[in-house]
Amino acid sequence: MSKLVIDMMGSDLGSAMSKEAVRIFHSVHPDCSLILVGKQDELADMKDFTIIPADDVVSMEMGALEVLRKKDSSMVKAIEAVLSEKADGVVSAGSTGAFLSASTLILRKIPGVIRPALVTSFPNLKAGGFTTVLDVGASNANTPEELAQFAFMGSIYAEKVNKIKSPRVALLSNGSEEGKGSPESKEAYKLLKEDARIRFVGNLEGSQLLSDGADVVVTDGYSGNVMLKSIEGAAKGMSGLLKKAFKRNFWSKIGYLLTKKGFKEMKETLDPKKTGGALLLGINGVVVKAHGNSTPEAFKNAMELAYRLSEAHVVDALKAGFFA
């Protein structure tokens, strides 16, 4: 049975949002034990759950180093509760930098992991399902050895969570040929070619990411973050153009009514809220970061993601992988 700790105060939208998310999640997964961390008066109506009081809140602007001084914050107390309450993991919508560094320092890396990676999923528009991408921003730069480890961790993740047997692992690059790539990715290519534990399929260009190019895509945190945000921006820009096309005149508005259902499906396929957020891989515990401006549904999906990771015993699988 899974046990998760929830930082109730991290989001831009306050505890009303996270309380609603917790209620929805609990109605779907009554078997999952939840520990809520936050201001006692704001959580007074959540008596069905274990409450850990925390008076302070980590602001969105707070950096990686400042957070540890915030010992009474809901974020730090939530992470610490993973250890003290023997929970499987923690979910927060607070500052990414603060959450990643506090999680790493408090829960510590799995022995053998050089550097944890922030993982997210992109929809595979061709074959359905999802493509796992890491790192999307835990680091600003990565060594070839770190990239090679990301490939291994991502492969275990895709197998355990996305249930893909022998997942195809690719290196993000500026060309599909072997000689292409940043200096670091070129060196990583050599390491991955020799790694018998994974199914390495070579370089992949950004254009192939959404079209079934691979099951796991490995990149340094800087380029990965640029890619993630560029795709988000492109999708948003196109949605704007789409709206404009529909609002053009009377007939196009009728046209919208006739095609609405199809577009709703399309929007859902692309909705980043559906994946619920990103997770930090390589840590002793499930660490899921929800979007800062999460709706109750998005925050609930982040909790779902943490639950899936916990039920799939991803952390144990990684530990076993690095021990082998």
Add this chain to the structure above:
Amino acid sequence: MSKLVIDMMGSDLGSAMSKEAVRIFHSVHPDCSLILVGKQDELADMKDFTIIPADDVVSMEMGALEVLRKKDSSMVKAIEAVLSEKADGVVSAGSTGAFLSASTLILRKIPGVIRPALVTSFPNLKAGGFTTVLDVGASNANTPEELAQFAFMGSIYAEKVNKIKSPRVALLSNGSEEGKGSPESKEAYKLLKEDARIRFVGNLEGSQLLSDGADVVVTDGYSGNVMLKSIEGAAKGMSGLLKKAFKRNFWSKIGYLLTKKGFKEMKETLDPKKTGGALLLGINGVVVKAHGNSTPEAFKNAMELAYRLSEAHVVDALKAGFFA
């Protein structure tokens, strides 16, 4: 009066495509003098233009080093003709790596330029017009000093070609705060803050690229290429979903007919063929790379781009800038 050299053989689609492009371009710009380079028998029907015969063709797979041994190729002869015929520039749809390295070696860098950059334009979906992005793939990695020079070159380009007074220059980054970025971009930030010649507006995230975040966006060639291709892939993926939404049933097909005009406009806004291709900045001459699978219209647009660069005296402006 501008004079351009055209590599007629570089494209995947052969000389029939480029001949049609030349005819269209010539009908619009009869004042521009054109020199066509390619197989004499294939160009026999192009007697209105100066022809330079070239028996060989550089293949799409050919790398940067091999091309120079192909002395009889249309690509190498076209680049050499910029010097021998005192032309303003050259257009080719051939292998990017080969074209960039041969252009750099034959035409040479403008004195003071550390490294040329591949430049492309993204549509500004919010304010209209275009955003200039460099480098999108001439290099695999760049030093802070190279990034700072890209900012200066891009600023001159946006002013001369896009006619933007005092263009806003931003550094692509994984966060908008000053401390964010790759190790190289963080150092470049410091250099750009001190550079009085440009209007530096700080870091820009990939999500802001299409929404009027800046007029010039500076990035290393690896991340820039990843971004370019990710956005292309996202746009293609969304177009596919769009088609699916319209083909859903009888009513959605009617809906398509009612909204067709608006979608045509949308498609045109996003069409990479409209920008015609990428150009290499920092070289003694206008160097424009058309897409390898260019249609006649796309190749003609690449010629238009070269023409605009030539008429705007971008190379002279860069030389003056580096001399100052």
